[in-house]
Amino acid sequence: MPSSALTPYSPPAIRLETSESVCAGHPDKLCDRISDEILDACLWEDPAARCAVEVMASNHLITVAGQITCNGRVRIRQVVRSTLARLGYQPWKYLVSVNVTKQSTDIAGGVDTALETRDGGAEQAGAFSDLGAGDQGTVYGYATAATKDFLPASLVAAHEICARLDQAREQGTIAGIGPDGKAQVTLTVDENGTPITAPTVVVSIQHDAAKDLEELRREVVSKIVAPSLEAIGIPTLTYTTVLVNPSGRFVKGGPRADTGLTGRKLMVDTYGGHAPHGGGAFSGKDATKVDRTGAYMARFLAKQVVAGRLAKRCTVSISYAIGKADPVAFDIDTHGTHIPEVTDEDIRLALMEFYSLRPGAIIDRFHLRRHGFARYSAYGHFGYVNGAYPGWESTTGSWNLKAHVIDHAKARHGESNEEAQ
Secondary structure, three states: OOOOOOOOOOOOOOEEEEEEEEOOOOHHHHHHHHHHHHHHHHHHHOOOOEEEEEEEEEOOEEEEEEEEEOOOOOOHHHHHHHHHHHOOOOHHHOEEEEEEEOOOHHHHHHHHOOHHHHOOOOOOOOOOOOOOEOOOEEEEEEEEOOOOOOOOHHHHHHHHHHHHHHHHHHHOOOOOEEEEEEEEEEEEEOOOOOEEEEEEEEEEEEEOOOOOHHHHHHHHHHHHHHHHHHOOOOOOOOOOEEEEOOOOOOOOOHHHOOOEEOOOOHHHHOOOOOOOOOOOOOOOEOOOOHHHHHHHHHHHHHHHHHHOOOOOEEEEEEEEOEOOOOOOEEEEEOOOOOOOOOOHHHHHHHHHHHOOOOHHHHHHHHOOOOOOHHHHOOOOOOOOEOOEOOHHHOOHHHOOHHHHHHHHHHHHHHHHHHHHO
């Protein structure tokens, strides 16, 4: 080709990205919150409590079911009613049914003493080091450099809208709205996931029968949507279609209009559908359940990789067997975004060397015997949650990770070259 030939212009790849979130009073999120409030009540009484509680809310009935082993008395009905009141519902309108038993002794035996210990090969690595996984399954963690919270921008915006709706109801800055609501945000993003425009935002919010719908629309657009999009770097709504209650009236809401279940908003809790999910819910489960604990660790590791500038995106997967402490599989995928000096395998091996993936070690690292899980039941379990970053969102470990991984990779590839010679 002649040196004077011009390289054809290749515009940056632009794609659509959509995520949903729900308000704290949405029926499913209400059930998540009740489950986590019950868990917190158990941990307040007994930091070593075992809890696996699920809630169903339908019409005027709240049903609590599951397994609890706790050295203390937990007033479940009282917890349910105080949670209903806190989220904007009238607790005296609901009947609470409780069907809770103790954890199976078969499960407890495998969790209390891991397979490695029963086989006589356990190494004491700290408190709870002998704990086995509370269930089998694969958990996933994800991080992207697209936002400062290392989450997809559309998900950050959807969470922000729902959080602002709840705040507007609690503080009265928008009169006549109820606790039930949800948001969906569609963005155009570049190849790095950085938002460019917001073509469509959908907001559905419960309201009083007398509320003027056009007034509600104006308030939601100006007080909720505009500042939420500005928070992710979109300062104008010029190119945005905002649909507020596109179905029309939304007077009847909450459990009266739609049955709620614990664990039915898995994508809201995690990555908005932009990463795999193992299928296990978080809420209502104590820290021996790797559905929750393992997922928190997977997110922590993915975030270390991206915050440490080893890659722009990272998905971590960890697989556990019930009653076994060490995972049966651990893998990472940087989606081709890792730095040239290392491979995904280099990063994986270095992470395995630096971090223990045993449930007991994860519990110790993130102090998961403490109560306080209910604060994560709305607006996702990752990122800046209700005014704070939880332990699994810390990036302190990422500061020196890049140098360590590069050194690890050089040593590994050097050994490989010597063996080849």
